[in-house]
Amino acid sequence: MDKKKDWYHAVKRVVLVSVYAIFVMQLVQFTMPDDIEFNPPFPKAIFGLLYLLFFNLSTEGNLFLDRYLNRKLPWFDNPRKRLIIQLLTILGWSFLSIVIPFTIWYYINGKYLAYPPATVIIFIGAFVLLLGCISISMAMNFFKQWQISLLDAAHYKEERLKAEYKILQNQVNPHFLFNCLNVLISEIKHDPETAISFTRKMSKVYRYVLQSKNYDLISLRKELEFIDSFIFLHKVRIGDALDYSCKVPENFLDKEVPPLTLQILLENAIKHNIANIDQVLHIAIETQGTNQLIVRNSLQLKENIDSTHTGLSNLIKRFELLNQGTLKIEQTETEFIIFIPLIEA
Structure with missing residues (x-):
């Protein structure tokens, strides 16, 4: 289809240039004095064909060189170099397409090219216009x-961002599974019945983790339902040392967040902070009437905690890739607070 279209444009271009060339010839003949008769040393029909070829050769040659440069030196690889080469090729090819035919015609015409100035100006002007x-x-x-x-x-940027976003999503899953398996191993040893309930909850939670890979965003309602099961898994391990509350009005539940956003934040809070009966770890999720979800936890940091620092940085990167707002972090002497922009569905 593209080749047919190219041929169509080429034929149309040749016709238009030929019509233009004939018009120029008529204009040149009109300016020639009556006492000068044009008698080429070969049939006028052949001269006419060569004349049309001269115009079309100049046009097609320049366009061919332009297409060649598009392949070998695209404009956006090196614009300055391309502009210089483009100008040189236009001037060079135009010079050759004029000088060679006129040199040949000069010798064919008995080394005589004396034409009235008006005729020469019209011809040169017509060629410059071309x-x-x-x-x-x-x-x-x-x-x-x-x-x-x-x-x-x-397009490439969008595809790259999608690929990076999927990579960031996939980075969450092994981390989460590793933590769950550690808890499960511990419960199997100490409380087999609880381990069974824990396994069921873990299956439900991990199903959500796997399904979330198919979505860039998910409703806050589903994310909070997932977090309820997620908190259960941790309460099995640390019991009343973890205090969790969620106060999110109904009208916020249809807004969206990146999947596993809350899981990453809660997991970080539990991992980096002391949680025992003497120092209960308080985690709260709320909105305070704004278009932001607020996740806060009491700040009671563990010492010498081994961390790769990938969880929160990955989450920040995910929001940047989505271009739907910025994750904000605040830290006081007693609390660590995250402000999550809620996205309209």
């Missing part, structure tokens, strides 16, 4: 390439 039209065509081609390049860049 070059101007060729330059406009090249400029249109440049802007077309520029538009395509921008669209391609936007």
Whole structure:
């Protein structure tokens, strides 16, 4: 289909240039004095064909060189170098396409090329106008390439961001599974009945983790339902040392967040802070009437905790990739607070 379209444009271009060349010839003949008769040393029909070939060769040659440079030296690889080479090729090819035919014609015509000044000016002006039209065509081609390049860049950026986002989502899963298995092993040893309940909850939770890979965003309602099961798993391990509360109005539940956002934050809070009967770890999720979800936990940091620091940084990166707001962090002497932008469904 593209080749047929190219051929169609080429034929249309040859016809238009030929019509233009005939018009120029008529204009040149009109300016020739009556006492000068044009008698080429070969049939006029052949001269006419060569004359049309001269115009079309100049046009097609420049466009061919433009297409060649598009392949070998695209505009956006090195614009300055391309502009210089483009100008040199136009001037070079135009010079050759004029000088060679006129040199040949000079010798064929008995080394005589004396024409009235008006005729010469009209012919040169017509040829310059043709070059101007060729330059406009090249400029249109440049802007077309520029538009395509921008669209391609936007497409590749979008695909890259999607790929990075999926990688960040996948980084969550092994971490979460590792923690759950550690808890399960401990419960199997000390309380087999609780281990059975824990396994069922873990299955439900991990099903959500696996399904969340298919979504960039998920409703806050589903995320909070998941967190209820997630908190259960940790309460099995640390009991009343963990105090959890959630106060989110109904009208906020249909808003969306990246899947596993709350799991990452709660897991970080539990991992980095002391949680025992003497120092209960308080975790609260609330909205305070704003379009932000607030996750706060009491600050009672463990010492010498081994951390890769990937959880929170990955979450911040996920919000950046989604371009739907910024995760904000505040820390006081007693609390660690995260402000999560809620996204309209």
